[in-house]
Amino acid sequence: MPRLDVDSLSKSYGTVQALTDTTFSVDPGEVFGFVGSNGSGKTTTMRIILGVLTADGGEVRWDGQPVDPAVRRRIGYMPEERGLYPKMKVGDQLTYLARLYGLSSADAKDAMTRWTERLGVAERTGDEVQKLSLGNQQRVQLAAALTHSPDLLVLDEPFSGLDPVAVEVMSEVLNEESARGAPVLFSSHQLDLVERLCDRVGIIKNGRMVAVGTLDELRRTDKPQWIVDGPPDDGWLSGVERARLVSREDTRSVVEVDAEGDEQAVLEAALRVGHVREFSPSRPSLADLYRHVVSTEDSEDEGGDR
Incomplete structure (x- = not known):
């Protein structure tokens, strides 16, 4: 599998600077955790990768080349806000979405069956999405991102609203996808899950990447x-x-x-x-590292204003 490169993205909404020189990469088979507070720029970055938004500057590359519509058809995307048709039946919806990605009717149905069984919602394929619990809707949303065997996964808050059993199923699936070589990028506020699942982590604050690396790299300090x-x-x-x-x-x-x-x-x-x-x-947790990095940035910002 190729590598995803996010290179020097900038994006503004009027007078609000949403992203400034945002840069990171996700290697084949790597799980990359994208963390930051609400409004920090995570979703904007993901939407630019998907082509939903256009960057003011910078570039997104796949295998060294700019991401085009053909590449985007090979991405599995799970938005934070559910993008499913609420009155459409689960099985029909997943089959329909797989067909949009180019699967034949038979392959789409096979993929729907396989992923609903894997994610524990096989018995709900005849139900409308709106009749499912929020956790089961989240499982269906993940199935929608996986039915076409994507080369890259981009997941915005995939663990939101899941019970512990569903969290374990979701975690296993992400590990399986990375094991077959797909780069996996996901955002989450659940830092314990990010720490457990991710090979590398990027911390974004006010549209800037303030730290990127493995946990061991982020733990390194001049004063141990x-x-x-x-x-x-x-x-x-x-x-x-x-x-x-x-x-x-x-x-x-x-x-x-x-x-x-x-x-x-x-x-x-x-x-x-x-x-x-x-x-x-002393090995600080990701939550400790996050607080330290963000507080350090705040101190530097205050110092620079004086």
């Missing part, structure tokens, strides 16, 4: 933090240079050091006062 569990009080670190106590709860301390290698002096100081039960690098 270490967890130390053992010293009975908080005075054990006072004589250690190039290190400072960040937080402490009972016997568990989080210590920041100035540079890699300085943690050895921290460990030696802890061992001098007693038994050390744990000494490990």
Whole structure:
């Protein structure tokens, strides 16, 4: 499968700048998580990829070439706002949408059957979409994005409104699609799911990509933090240079050091006062990283205004 490249997109709505130099890529077989607050530019970016919106500047490329209508027919898109016909029966609708993508009548029906069974809505194919629960509507929406075996998946908030069982089914499907080589791009406010499923993450704020990388890359910092569990009080670190106590709860301390290698002096100081039960690098969650990146950007913006 080729790679998706989003290169320097800009988009404005009147005086509102929705995107500014937004750049990232999604490799074959990669699951890329796109995170940001409401209004940050995620949906605008996805709609530009799909050709629903036109960028003011920049380019979207597939296999190194600009995305054209033929390529867009190979994309599976799941909008945040459901794009299904509410009074049309599930089976008829999925078959119809698959036919629009070029499948024969027989292949469209086979794909409809396969995906409704896989997503747990096979018994609802004779029901109108509007009669389904929001979670089952979400499953049907995903089936609509998958019936034509797309080369690329672009999913806007696919986990919204799903119960835990449906979340697991959706997660398995995304992993299966990436395993066959399709790039998968999805947005979500559920950062724990993004952390669990994604190979790389992009954080967007006010239309700008403020961080892109693997979780390990995003966790890297000039001042590493270490967890130390053992010293009975908080005075054990006072004589250690190039290190400072960040937080402490009972016997568990989080210590920041100035540079890699300085943690050895921290460990030696802890061992001098007693038994050390744990000494490990602090690995912040994606939620922690997100808060840190966004707050850092806010501080820089405020500094630049003065």
